[in-house]
Amino acid sequence: MIESFNAIKESLPYLLQGGVITLVIVVGAMSLGLVLGLCMAVGQVYGHPFLKRVIGVYIWFFQGVPILVLLFLFYFGLFNYIGLNLSAVAAVMVVLGMATAAYQANIFRGAILLLPQGQFKAASAIGMSDLTAITSIILPQVLRLSIPAWSNEFSIVLKDSALAFVLGAPEIMARAKFIASRTYEHLPLYIMAGLIYFVLTWAGVMALSKLEKTVRIPGYSNKGM
Amino acid sequence: MGDPILRVENIRKSFNGEVILKGVDLSLGKGEIKILIGPSGGGKSTLLQCMNCLITPDSGKFWLEEKPVDITHKKELYAFRQQVGMIFQDFNLFDHLTALDNLTIALCKVKKMGKKAATVRAMAELSQVGLADKTHLYPAELSGGQKQRVAIARALAMDPKVLLLDEPTSALDPEVMGEVIDVIRNLAEKGMTMIMATHQVSLIRTLADEILFMEAGAVVEQGQPKELLVSGARSQDFCDKLNRITGERR
Numbered sequence: 105m106i107e108s109f110n111a112i113k114e115s116l117p118y119l120l121q122g123g124v125i126t127l128v129i130v131v132g133a134m135s136l137g138l139v140l141g142l143c144m145a146v147g148q149v150y151g152h153p154f155l156k157r158v159i160g161v162y163i164w165f166f167q168g169v170p171i172l173v174l175l176f177l178f179y180f181g182l183f184n185y186i187g188l189n190l191s192a193v194a195a196v197m198v199v200l201g202m203a204t205a206a207y208q209a210n211i212f213r214g215a216i217l218l219l220p221q222g223q224f225k226a227a228s229a230i231g232m233s234d235l236t237a238i239t240s241i242i243l244p245q246v247l248r249l250s251i252p253a254w255s256n257e258f259s260i261v262l263k264d265s266a267l268a269f270v271l272g273a274p275e276i277m278a279r280a281k282f283i284a285s286r287t288y289e290h291l292p293l294y295i296m297a298g299l300i301y302f303v304l305t306w307a308g309v310m311a312l313s314k315l316e317k318t319v320r321i322p323g324y325s326n327k328g329m
Numbered sequence: 330m331g332d333p334i335l336r337v338e339n340i341r342k343s344f345n346g347e348v349i350l351k352g353v354d355l356s357l358g359k360g361e362i363k364i365l366i367g368p369s370g371g372g373k374s375t376l377l378q379c380m381n382c383l384i385t386p387d388s389g390k391f392w393l394e395e396k397p398v399d400i401t402h403k404k405e406l407y408a409f410r411q412q413v414g415m416i417f418q419d420f421n422l423f424d425h426l427t428a429l430d431n432l433t434i435a436l437c438k439v440k441k442m443g444k445k446a447a448t449v450r451a452m453a454e455l456s457q458v459g460l461a462d463k464t465h466l467y468p469a470e471l472s473g474g475q476k477q478r479v480a481i482a483r484a485l486a487m488d489p490k491v492l493l494l495d496e497p498t499s500a501l502d503p504e505v506m507g508e509v510i511d512v513i514r515n516l517a518e519k520g521m522t523m524i525m526a527t528h529q530v531s532l533i534r535t536l537a538d539e540i541l542f543m544e545a546g547a548v549v550e551q552g553q554p555k556e557l558l559v560s561g562a563r564s565q566d567f568c569d570k571l572n573r574i575t576g577e578r579r
Contacts, residue, residue: 225383225417228410230487231410240434240438245424248425
């Protein structure tokens with residue numbers, strides 16, 4: 105019992121450093137996913153039919169293949185093949201980012217389609233260019249509507265990031281496994297690892313829920329829209 | 330009437346093989362007010378939305394102050410729309426912006442005005458429609474009549490040469506219709522060139538320089554109210570029916 109307690113005490117700082125790396129991976133992946141996902145959603149709604157097709161294939165691919173397979177496919181396969189020498193952390197960030205982009209594209213596309221068509225029409229009617237209408241009228245509303253679903257996606261990606269240990273990225277899971285296999289204190293270490301994921305998820309979801317309330321528009325509701 | 334401000338020729342539009350507009354010609358002189366009436370599905374709304382290319386017509390030529398407009402050229406199209414204001418039945422205010430910002434975003438993003446100058450101009454336009462004390466409210470906090478007045482102020486802030494109004498009072502409760510009608514009358518007195526689809530018989534009688542009766546995608550009757558609303562024409566019959574429904578006196 106005391107040995108377990110000591111193992112936790114000694115390994116906690118080491119695990120928490122892993123938490124920082126997990127956060128770096130998740131923040132990077134979610135940001136990449138946000139930018140790519142928004143562009144793809146706009147392309148899918150307003151783009152040329154050929155562009156819609158290309159984006160459709162992208163989403164279909166990344167939704168259809170498991171994250172673990174994607175990690176191996178890109179890290180050991182494609183990145184090597186094209187001579188791209190990424191660190192494990194960077195590679196996980198990019199692969200998770202590309203995968204979450206597919207899901208985020210669907211989140212944002214759904215929100216765009218939820219907006220009344222008149223919003224775009226009204227912007228066009230006062231002489232706004234299509235691009236300005238999208239960036240100043242459509243996206244500010246779409247981003248607000250998307251926060252709950254985006255928060256969901258954040259919690260999924262955070263937990264998917266544990267798969268990074270298979271590439272040797274020194275994040276929470278990799279560190280927990282490393283110490284556990286040396287000290288044989290499997291139970292306390294994996295409980296600790298789980299708790300750190302739990303706290304990170306909880307903090308992120310709370311922060312996004314706070315953001316949702318901060319940017320809420322008085323009287324505005326998408327119910328019955 | 331003065332020189333044509335906006336002229337369109339041979340506007341045609343079909344959706345999925347169904348012909349909505351069968352080649353409509355229309356010309357609006359400076360200060361002229363034309364009113365489109367006719368049964369629903371007759372093409373009034375489609376015509377208005379084709380007139381500033383919110384709906385791209387299958388064919389049609391456009392002139393603004395007698396200069397041809399190339400609607401396939403994006404920049405020219407944006408500039409054209411800026412000068413042809415549009416009022417919608419369901420207001421279409423930008424829901425995420427306050428009444429004031431609904432106007433300033435248009436002035437800043439389209440007219441490239443500075444934030445300060447835009448605010449001054451926006452306040453002036455909102456005062457004109459009697460909403461100086463509602464500038465900080467969001468669309469969801471405004472009544473229908475107030476929303477429509479903000480929408481009119483937003484259109485006017487762009488200094489349009491002509492206004493297209495697509496049933497501006499149809500989505501309003503009877504008790505707030507009056508405030509929007511007053512704003513429209515006010516515009517008419519100031520000499521704004523307008524073309525409006527409406528079922529409001531009082532507006533048709535008193536405002537129209539010319540009435541256009543549209544049915545099945547074509548203008549089937551056209552003339553001054555005193556000609557069309559007395560002589561047993563389609564227009565008169567139609568307005569009589571509206572009168573019976575709304576109880577307005579002739």
